[in-house]
Amino acid sequence: MRTTKKLILLIMMMLLAFSCKNEKTTKALPNTASPETESVELEEKEETLVEMTPITNDILETAIIYEANIRQYSPEGTFNAFTKDIPELKELGVKIIWLMPVFPISKTKRKATGGEFASLIEDEAERAKMLGSYYAVTDYTKINPEFGTIKDFRALVNEAHKHGIYVILDWVPNHTGWDHEWLKNHPEYYTQNGKGEVIHPDETDWTDVADLNYDNTDMRKEMIADMGYWITEQGVDGFRCDVAGSVPLDFWEEAIPQLRSKKDIFMLAEAWEPELLKANLFDMAYAWEGHHLLNDMANEKKSLMDWDKYATKVITDYERDDILMNFLTNHDENSWNGTIQERMGDASELMTVFSYIIPGMPLIYSGQEYGLNHRLKFFEKDSISKTKGRQWEVLKKLGTLKNTHEALNGGKQSASYLIFETDNKYVLKYIRSKAGKKITFIANFSSKPQTFKMTSAGKFLDYMTREEVQFNNKNVTLDPWGYKVLTDL
Template sequence: MKKILLSLVTVAFLMSCNDAPKQKEAVSATKTELAPISDEVLETATIYEANIRQYSEEGTFNAFTQDIPKLKEMGIDIIWVMPIYPISSTKSKGSLGSYYAITDYTKVNPEFGTLEDFQNLVKTAHDNGMYVVLDWVANHTGWDHVWIKEHPDYYTQDKDGNIVDPLNPETGETWGWTDVADLNYDNPKMREEMTADMLYWVKEEHVDGFRCDVASNVPTDFWSTAIPKLRAEKPIFMLAEAWQPELIEAGFDMLYNWDGHHAMNHIAQGEADVTAWDKRMQQIDSMYSDETILMNFITNHDENSWSGTVFERLGDAAETFAALEYLTPGMPLIYSGQEYDMNKRLLFFEKDTIIKKKGKFYPIYEKLNALKAKHAALNGGKQAASYERLSTSDDNKILAFKRAKDGDEVIYIANLTDQPLKASVELNGTFTDYMTGESVEFQKDRAFAFGPWQYYILVKE
């Protein structure tokens, strides 16, 4: 198997030397010797969720790979690739089915291209100083997975011996994920094969970690056993689609900041005020260890397709909360199309296409990525910069806080309402508004005028 894979890598490399010479020149010009992913990298990193099917008209690995140098220029450090594996047709939803209904954990979906194409994607990312993590679906498989026939004991079964789709552990009722079959983690052999399949991508295809789908639905002791085996091969980055603190103890580096995301939605929609944000930050302090990294986001593949676009949910506050996502302790996420002002819900089970036309948000994300990369005050990893809430004369409407580390300071101040108002902030001095370059003076005893959803990112002049 290893000899075959090495041959494929060699062929892919030789082929890549003859294709699209201008693009390859751009890649080689930025080539770096990529060090293993580390805690230091995570302090300043930004993560990008790549939806291969919808990213381009072609919906292929190769089409996405062409844009990797652009993502590097925009300031992306980690690429999270949504599931790339073959999709089950039995009980599938829509004409193409869900990425999360997998038939083989060690193959690629021919819809996206070949294994060689994926290898080129990883190589191009590494050559551009970027890491690649794969979306891993350990909770369930598609109904066409080989295990269904060969190892039915790998699956959860009802009293009559029928394999079932995933059930809510609290209610015992189906989640409605009828296109997938629930895996049985009481079976040690299944656990071994699952770990071996993850190891394949680390050892043979050189990926740098995993984003693990519904990680909290998988027994925690599986992760605490599997993750050390993966890290025995090389340093990797582990992201859990979950919020439970015990997953950090099991070996994950980062969790979803779901409640922070929901607080932003509620504030933007007038259902809550700034106190909801303050409560969330207090909750984070009490719930998580200092080394826990939370992923901050205003959208992702689920939110976009099922809950609405950024503009549907946040409206005129979209930029304000995009900035807040970057200023908050943790790691910011950009989902495919978000940088192009995407204002449509991408189809999930059908082919759709992101229109890659630069508008308002592309330069905003370039600036925010550069800010995070250059300022220790925005470190968001396991040695994150401090977060200090600044008092204002209207704490229910004005959010003000300071991030600081190693003598560096960055301040965020925002009117989180759709109305103009005046308020003072416990802050003295003259600062540069990072987003506009203008000089701004604050005096703690003087009211300051804010427009609706107006925000400032302040750095010392």
């Protein structure tokens, strides 16, 4: 009898073990790299994702977006080092985190500082420092081991979601790195020259990547499937799509509805073309023209008259519910064109505040909150200095105002604005209003003190200094690049 019981117990244990094994197998990640890593990835995938409420138009009205450069954000350059600071980003009013590409980077034709191929560097130690471009993707469904593991990635998404922050991935649909398995198994997925050779994107120096062929329907299907994996399996809330305007519009018309059918997502196009925002395609595009204009105004090459023309052009080119992303810096601008301080000098703070005041969604790039005044290296490890100072306090105040004041709504039901001429061509008077709430912004867009007549009589709160101010139709003088953000008492 005891032998029979032992035999039954043994059979039950074997069945249980077999059942557990089958359960784990059904949870395998797609495109698993090797049998050695399979069991680790299976265990990591089982971590439960924190559910977020669907991203809505109301949320977009008050949103601030943060671009996270994981490699350079910390000395460690890891997901975990960034994740622990997510609660701090909430202090800045951040509601969307955009992660620069998190995928493995190709080694073939890997770029080095200076633009040459890393393989040409003779010194082995120097060659090893060259990590390549985030945008030379070798696998759309894997994590760059430089940053951590898929478990670390999921922990980052969970931490953001716990704090009410959405996470979008930087997607690179125009090209892949030269080590992508598609190049071996599906060369027809790529653009080829007359000799049948795969080529890099035309009219660029992006020799570290291979141009994708959007005439191939099978490639399109795989691209959409890989994007869907991150939404359904890893909990991401949308994508920032690299050079979206270089990808055929009909691909986005095919892909985005399929992705939206899986989940309410946020879509950001690295592009300016208005057609990308139509028919529920992308939610937001880049305010490229506005960005360049702010640079020129900071250098007194352009004036408030030019800004007035730009504001009129935006109304003409875009529909009422289109959203533009306002930015002073990002990964490209910082690394290749200079820091905010380099490009804007003493006008930096004014331009920062103005980017929050105007319609649209403001961007914070990694390090901007700490007053980053260093061009981060693009192809190798670097790091930002995280010391809180005036810039942190300015962004914190602006974040609170953006999150809570209807007059700064910048989404699909954006607050209205009026530009008032003053008796001084260097001084802007700008009023935003919605639902009976109003913000008045006055600013001196010049490097010299300017006096003008303030025609808005009454008492106001100077939001940035928290001081009560009163105007009685008298002259007011503003310091060079001086400004005031005025709210009702």
